[in-house]
Amino acid sequence: MNESEVITSVRRWVESVVVGFNLCPFAKRELVKDRVRFAMTAAESEEALLTALHDELRFLQSHAEVETTVLIHPGVLQCFDDYNQFLNEADALIAGMQLEGVIQVASFHPDYQFGGTSVDDAENYTNRSPYPLLHLLREESLERVIDETLDVDQIPVRNIERMRQIGQPELERLLQSFLP
Numbered sequence: 001m002n003e004s005e006v007i008t009s010v011r012r013w014v015e016s017v018v019v020g021f022n023l024c025p026f027a028k029r030e031l032v033k034d035r036v037r038f039a040m041t042a043a044e045s046e047e048a049l050l051t052a053l054h055d056e057l058r059f060l061q062s063h064a065e066v067e068t069t070v071l072i073h074p075g076v077l078q079c080f081d082d083y084n085q086f087l088n089e090a091d092a093l094i095a096g097m098q099l100e101g102v103i104q105v106a107s108f109h110p111d112y113q114f115g116g117t118s119v120d121d122a123e124n125y126t127n128r129s130p131y132p133l134l135h136l137l138r139e140e141s142l143e144r145v146i147d148e149t150l151d152v153d154q155i156p157v158r159n160i161e162r163m164r165q166i167g168q169p170e171l172e173r174l175l176q177s178f179l180p
Contacts, residue, residue: 007040009130010129010133013129014070021159035065038072039071040071040074041072041073050089057103068135068137073131105134106137108135109129111128121168122160122164128175129175
């Protein structure tokens with residue numbers, strides 16, 4: 001896959017869906033400030049992805065000017081169940097690097113499905129992305145923004161309602177439009 005095309009695709013998705021639908025009210029500020037790093041790994045195995053994740057966590061530790069990283073991994077974990085299981089390994093790596101409470105992973109996948117939902121439920125699209133990715137967030141910044149945001153607990157409720165209003169067919173069409 002062409003790295004530039006993949007990164008452009010994910011960036012367009014963030015701009016149009018995440019920011020455009022205001023799914024994450026914190027994202028726009030960081031995009032505008034150019035503090036979001038979009039990185040793609042060519043990893044084709046979970047082991048290689050863990051190595052790439054380790055390297056990206058080290059990068060964030062040494063680059064305070066980067067607020068968050070979107071680590072795109074189109075060559076591995078295409079199956080959502082495998083991806084979901086891998087999140088435990090990602091959390092274990094964060095713990096092993098003594099980054100618990102410093103960095104957390106937000107998960108996005110083309111086939112994302114919340115527990116208790118059907119595969120075609122519109123609310124799953126709050127976490128569906130063009131490619132599998134790991135969003136690495138600085139917890140201190142996240143906590144600061146949460147403290148500044150009124151009704152932060154209503155964000156998921158509002159997002160689910162927004163996705164239901166748009167509807168699954170339109171959301172799937174939109175998601176597919178970001179693929180090269």
